[in-house]
Amino acid sequence: MTIDTLKLPPLSLYIHIPWCVQKCPYCDFNSHALKNEIPHQAYVDALLEDLSEELENVHGRQLQSVFIGGGTPSLLEPLQMKRLLDGVKSMIDCVDDIEITMEANPGTVEAGRFKQFQDAGVNRISIGVQSFQKDKLTILGRIHDSDEAIAAAKQANDLSLRSYNIDLMHSLPKQNVGDALADLKQAITLSPPHLSWYQLTIEPNTQFHSKPPTIPGDEVLADIFDAGRQTLLDAGYVQYEISAFSKPGYQCHHNLNYWRFGDYIGIGCGAHGKITDVLNNQVLRSSKVKHPKGYLDKDNAYSFERWAVDKEDIALEYFMNRFRLVEACPREEFSQFTGLSEQTIATPMQRAINKGLIDQTATHWHVTPLGQRFLNELLNLFME
Structure with a gap:
C-alpha cells in the first residue's frame, strides 16, 4: 500500500571537490591524487552550471545547509570558493542562518587559509585529524602531524566560526583501548563543538582492502567504543548519532538532514543526490560522472544517472539513515x-x-x- 502524496523534507546541497594531495589507503571516496594543477576556475564554472541544471528539480525550495566535501576542498583557492558560494546564494534561496561546512586537512598551508575560507562564506570547518599519534598517522597515510592538527583546531576555534568539527577514527591497526582514549582525550582538550568519532572499516577498492592491516578484534572494538563513548559523555558531549558527538546545540545540521531522510542536491564529480518528486509520488536519486576529466568535458558534461527508488527498497533506505540517530x-x-x-x-x-x-x-x-x-x-x- 502506498500513500497518495509525499511530504517534502528539508533541502540541502552537497558539493564535491575531488582532489587530494595523495590518496589515503582506507579511503573509498571519489578522490583523485593531484598530478597537475587544479583547474580552479573551470571546475567552479562547471559546479555552478551543474547546479543550474538541478534547480528545476527542487521547485523553488529553500536551502537549509551546504556541505563541501571531497577529496580535500580546502585545496580550492579561497577566491574561487567565494565565487562558488556567492553563485550558489544567487541561484537558490537560502535560510538566513544557513550552515556551510567545508572539509579540510590540518596541514600548515591549508589551516593558514581558514580565515580566507571564512571570508568566502564558510562558517563551519570539519578538520580531518583521524589520529594524533605519529605511528597511526603513518599507517593511515596522513600527511600532517599531531602539532599541525592541534594548531589547525586552535585556528578554527579562534575564528569564532558557527562551529567546527574534529574527525577522529578508532579501531585502527594495532590500536588498543589506551591508544584510542589518548586520541579522544587530546581532542577533548581542544574543546571542539563537534566530534566525529568513527570506526575504521576496510572498504572494497582501497589499498587496505588489497593489503588488509591487522585491526582489533570484536572484543577490543567493543571495549574501545564503550570506553570512548563514556569519555565523551563525561566531557559534556551528547551522542546524537552512532559516530557523532557534539556539545548541546552544535549538531551538524547537514548530516542531520541526511539521517532524517532529507533531500539534497549533489553537484561535482561523483556527487550523489536525493530529491522527493511529489508530482509523481516518488523519490529520485542521482549520481554524477566520477572522473574530473569527464566531468569537465563540455561535450558530455556532468553525464549522470537519475532513477526512481524502487518501492521495495525505499523502506530499507529510510531506516538505514533514520536508525543511525539516537533521537526517536x-x-x-x-x-x-x-x-x-x-x-x-x-x-x-x-x-x-x-x-x-x-x-x-x-x-x-x-x-x-x-x-x-x-x-x-x-x-x-x-x-x-
Whole structure:
C-alpha cells in the first residue's frame, strides 16, 4: 500500500571537490591524487552550471545547509570558493542562518587559509585529524602531524566560526583501548563543538582492502567504543548519532538532514543526490560522472544517472539513515517521506521489537542501546 502524496523534507546541497594531495589507503571516496594543477576556475564554472541544471528539480525550495566535501576542498583557492558560494546564494534561496561546512586537512598551508575560507562564506570547518599519534598517522597515510592538527583546531576555534568539527577514527591497526582514549582525550582538550568519532572499516577498492592491516578484534572494538563513548559523555558531549558527538546545540545540521531522510542536491564529480518528486509520488536519486576529466568535458558534461527508488527498497533506505540517530523516529514520517503505509513494514518491525532492538510507542520508534550496537542485524530484518 502506498500513500497518495509525499511530504517534502528539508533541502540541502552537497558539493564535491575531488582532489587530494595523495590518496589515503582506507579511503573509498571519489578522490583523485593531484598530478597537475587544479583547474580552479573551470571546475567552479562547471559546479555552478551543474547546479543550474538541478534547480528545476527542487521547485523553488529553500536551502537549509551546504556541505563541501571531497577529496580535500580546502585545496580550492579561497577566491574561487567565494565565487562558488556567492553563485550558489544567487541561484537558490537560502535560510538566513544557513550552515556551510567545508572539509579540510590540518596541514600548515591549508589551516593558514581558514580565515580566507571564512571570508568566502564558510562558517563551519570539519578538520580531518583521524589520529594524533605519529605511528597511526603513518599507517593511515596522513600527511600532517599531531602539532599541525592541534594548531589547525586552535585556528578554527579562534575564528569564532558557527562551529567546527574534529574527525577522529578508532579501531585502527594495532590500536588498543589506551591508544584510542589518548586520541579522544587530546581532542577533548581542544574543546571542539563537534566530534566525529568513527570506526575504521576496510572498504572494497582501497589499498587496505588489497593489503588488509591487522585491526582489533570484536572484543577490543567493543571495549574501545564503550570506553570512548563514556569519555565523551563525561566531557559534556551528547551522542546524537552512532559516530557523532557534539556539545548541546552544535549538531551538524547537514548530516542531520541526511539521517532524517532529507533531500539534497549533489553537484561535482561523483556527487550523489536525493530529491522527493511529489508530482509523481516518488523519490529520485542521482549520481554524477566520477572522473574530473569527464566531468569537465563540455561535450558530455556532468553525464549522470537519475532513477526512481524502487518501492521495495525505499523502506530499507529510510531506516538505514533514520536508525543511525539516537533521537526517536516519528512514526508518521515513515509514510510521509517514503510513500509507504506502515503496514508494509509491520512484520520486520515486530521482529525488531521482539528482539529488543526497537522500542515502540503510539507515536515513535526508538532504537535501543542493543539496537545501536547491532545496527546491521537490525537493518537486516528489513531486507528479508
